[in-house]
Amino acid sequence: xxxxxxxxxxxxxxxxxxxLVASGLSLIxxxxxxxxxxxxxFVAVGGYAAWTVADHVAGTLGLALALPVAVAAGAALAALxxxxxxxxxxxxxxxxxxxxxxxxxxxxxxxxxxxxxxxRTWTLPAWLAGTLDVLxxxxxxxxxxLIAAALALLGALQLLxxxxxxxxxxxxxxxxxxxxxxxxxxxxxxxxxxxxxxxxAAGLAGLLDGLYQGSISPGDGTSLLIFAFVVVVxxxxxxxxxxAVAAAAVGLVQQFANYLSADLGDExxxxxxxxxxxxxxxxxxxxxx
Amino acid sequence: MNxxxxxxxxxxxxxxAVLLAAAALYAVPxxxxxxxxxxxxxxxxxxxxxxxxxxxxxxxxxxxxDLLFGHTGIMSFGHGLFVTGGMYVTTILVNHAGxxxxxxxxxxxxxxxxxxxxxxxxxxxxxxxxxxxxxxAFGQAVSLLVxxxxxxxxxxxxxxxxxxxxxxxxxxxxxxxxxxxxxxxGYLAVCAAVLWWLTTSVPGRVxxxxxxNERRVEVLGLNPYLFKLLAFVVAGLLATGGGVVxxxxxxxxxxxxxxxxxxxxLLVMVVLGGAGRRWGVVAGAVLYAYxxxxxxxxxxxASVAALPGALRGPLQQPLFLLGVCFVxxxxxxPGGLATLPARLRASKTRVGxxxxxxxxxxxxxxxxxxxxxxxxxxATQPRSPIRRSAPQxxxxxxxxxxxxxxxGAAEEGVTPHG
Numbered sequence: 001x002x003x004x005x006x007x008x009x010x011x012x013x014x015x016x017x018x019x020l021v022a023s024g025l026s027l028i029x030x031x032x033x034x035x036x037x038x039x040x041x042f043v044a045v046g047g048y049a050a051w052t053v054a055d056h057v058a059g060t061l062g063l064a065l066a067l068p069v070a071v072a073a074g075a076a077l078a079a080l081x082x083x084x085x086x087x088x089x090x091x092x093x094x095x096x097x098x099x100x101x102x103x104x105x106x107x108x109x110x111x112x113x114x115x116x117x118x119x120r121t122w123t124l125p126a127w128l129a130g131t132l133d134v135l136x137x138x139x140x141x142x143x144x145x146l147i148a149a150a151l152a153l154l155g156a157l158q159l160l161x162x163x164x165x166x167x168x169x170x171x172x173x174x175x176x177x178x179x180x181x182x183x184x185x186x187x188x189x190x191x192x193x194x195x196x197x198x199x200x201a202a203g204l205a206g207l208l209d210g211l212y213q214g215s216i217s218p219g220d221g222t223s224l225l226i227f228a229f230v231v232v233v234x235x236x237x238x239x240x241x242x243x244a245v246a247a248a249a250v251g252l253v254q255q256f257a258n259y260l261s262a263d264l265g266d267e268x269x270x271x272x273x274x275x276x277x278x279x280x281x282x283x284x285x286x287x288x289x
Numbered sequence: 290m291n292x293x294x295x296x297x298x299x300x301x302x303x304x305x306a307v308l309l310a311a312a313a314l315y316a317v318p319x320x321x322x323x324x325x326x327x328x329x330x331x332x333x334x335x336x337x338x339x340x341x342x343x344x345x346x347x348x349x350x351x352x353x354x355d356l357l358f359g360h361t362g363i364m365s366f367g368h369g370l371f372v373t374g375g376m377y378v379t380t381i382l383v384n385h386a387g388x389x390x391x392x393x394x395x396x397x398x399x400x401x402x403x404x405x406x407x408x409x410x411x412x413x414x415x416x417x418x419x420x421x422x423x424x425x426a427f428g429q430a431v432s433l434l435v436x437x438x439x440x441x442x443x444x445x446x447x448x449x450x451x452x453x454x455x456x457x458x459x460x461x462x463x464x465x466x467x468x469x470x471x472x473x474x475g476y477l478a479v480c481a482a483v484l485w486w487l488t489t490s491v492p493g494r495v496x497x498x499x500x501x502n503e504r505r506v507e508v509l510g511l512n513p514y515l516f517k518l519l520a521f522v523v524a525g526l527l528a529t530g531g532g533v534v535x536x537x538x539x540x541x542x543x544x545x546x547x548x549x550x551x552x553x554x555l556l557v558m559v560v561l562g563g564a565g566r567r568w569g570v571v572a573g574a575v576l577y578a579y580x581x582x583x584x585x586x587x588x589x590x591a592s593v594a595a596l597p598g599a600l601r602g603p604l605q606q607p608l609f610l611l612g613v614c615f616v617x618x619x620x621x622x623p624g625g626l627a628t629l630p631a632r633l634r635a636s637k638t639r640v641g642x643x644x645x646x647x648x649x650x651x652x653x654x655x656x657x658x659x660x661x662x663x664x665x666x667x668a669t670q671p672r673s674p675i676r677r678s679a680p681q682x683x684x685x686x687x688x689x690x691x692x693x694x695x696x697g698a699a700e701e702g703v704t705p706h707g
Contacts, residue, residue, distance in 0.1 A: 035418045098560055099619045106612025113606045226429045229422045270430040274411050
């Protein structure tokens with residue numbers, strides 16, 4: 001029983017990370033049809049920004065300062081990417097993707113140049129480093145922080161999308177971008193906004209990934225990105241709840257398969273992806289194919 | 290005047306240029322020429338030959354990737370898994386099952402063929418971005434299998450040295466680097482020949498058409514899925530062969546080829562040189578492979594070590610420089626290095642006559658690059674085969690005669706079916 005709870009908590013903690021990365025990717029793709037290969041780099045930059053702050057200011061205060069820094073770093077980098085790289089290439093969709101591929105290669109290499117290839121260790125405040133007792137299972141506190149952060153983001157994004165004018169524009173843009181532009185709405189501002197939002201979530205994911213693993217290295221974001229892609233495909237692009245459900249499914253499947261046999265976890269995710277693609281006769285946005 | 294002459298350049302002259310290039314490349318190990326600043330020693334020294342051999346191997350791999358990306362318009366992020374397959378199946382059979390090198394390599398090719406058929410038939414059920422993500426996931430699965438699956442078989446993160454006893458004497462040892470160089474050259478020749486043969490055949494023309502407008506191919510009563518699968522399988526098989534050659538060049542298997550960076554590297558080479566343009570792709574791959582290897586070497590040199598820290602760090606990261614160059618090429622040189630001569634000539638002509646613009650050419654290129662990912666874009670993009678194939682674009686279109694004429698041929702080859 002306690003193993004079951006531990007596996008579930010670990011799987012959901014991982015799912016929370018996947019959701020933080022995939023929600024931004026999914027919104028960006030849904031609205032702009034850009035598959036953002038630089039998203040892993042946003043995660044890594046957020047992670048290193050947070051680590052640097054926490055390295056200088058110890059304890060809970062450092063963590064409290066690291067949080068806004070990570071979010072701001074991710075959001076700023078993403079907004080800059082949209083303005084400087086994506087925007088001039090609107091007429092060339094394939095080149096937009098290729099440019100993000102280039103960024104995705106260059107930024108982690110730059111991080112490696114500055115901070116070195118070796119992992120940097122996070123020292124957690126005492127209250128976060130311990131475990132919590134749930135029905136006899138001792139679960140690291142960090143996992144609950146991850147899950148809470150993901151749920152908070154899910155709630156906030158839902159509110160933003162359903163209750164605000166900006167959210168309305170984004171939802172309408174996912175459905176039909178040309179129509180929204182034809183109605184006289186400046187879709188480009190929504191593009192920058194969605195990119196910044198996705199970048200902020202990615203920056204947060206960078207911080208939380210560091211806490212989860214206890215260390216950060218330049219390639220972390222990129223390896224997270226691959227599973228986030230799987231989540232985005234499974235959850236149907238542009239759908240937030242779909243992404244959340246898919247993230248939970250991928251995280252849980254991975255953890256439970258890993259328990260059966262080490263390394264089976266990642267393979268099982270790929271098999272899950274292949275099975276869903278074969279059985280689902282719809283395109284990636286959920287429209288009938 | 291110049292453009293009229295090159296417009297009428299006969300096929301014979303192109304063949305002569307290919308033969309001349311092949312002969313020059315073949316003769317490199319006999320040359321003692323020194324190129325200071327480019328290579329450390331004379332051309333026939335083992336170090337330089339090894340570097341050149343890797344460049345040629347990557348040129349072949351990039352050509353195989355271009356069959357997918359440049360000619361058929363599908364973006365795969367799992368190409369490296371075939372290289373990995375060829376490399377590791379051969380190594381494991383030689384080291385752990387006692388096979389000879391040739392039977393092991395043939396078995397590797399067989400596994401590559403089967404994997405390409407299975408993965409291709411699954412992954413091609415989704416289009417564009419979905420396909421890219423699915424192949425990325427497959428590549429990741431193979432990467433994990435190699436790195437942490439069963440270290441006893443694969444050697445884990447360290448890779449595995451190929452059992453020296455199984456390698457023929459002619460292909461081992463520093464003194465025989467020239468043979469390895471010729472092996473890599475032969476691989477490039479095979480890739481180039483297969484690509485040339487396939488792209489000029491009828492299925493190859495349909496592949497071109499799938500790239501330009503998949504829906505139209507469907508309307509013509511052809512099944513794009515089968516042609517995409519054919520391209521995927523041929524490219525996968527070529528990449529598997531490349532894995533075997535790479536194994537011999539390195540003397541062992543390395544998990545680097547399984548990483549996503551490896552496949553992204555192939556994509557960068559193709560885009561850098563010019564997708565769908567053979568000489569461009571070869572040039573892009575050779576440049577990338579050369580830069581990747583010599584930047585690593587350069588970063589250890591005294592001149593870089595003397596730089597201040599803020600400059601030195603990024604310069605020691607080949608991927609940083611390559612990534613930045615890649616973004617720059619995507620931005621300022623759409624169509625890649627292969628369009629460079631045309632651009633230079635166009636700007637010269639424009640100065641001379643004051644009337645010619647290269648906008649037409651640009652718009653045309655941009656249009657043709659839409660189709661790869663978004664079905665909506667290709668559906669709304671008006672396409673006129675007449676405008677594309679007609680030589681009216683004048684001097685600007687010339688150096689791209691390869692691409693321009695084969696695109697025209699693709700359209701012509703398909704239209705009669707309708």
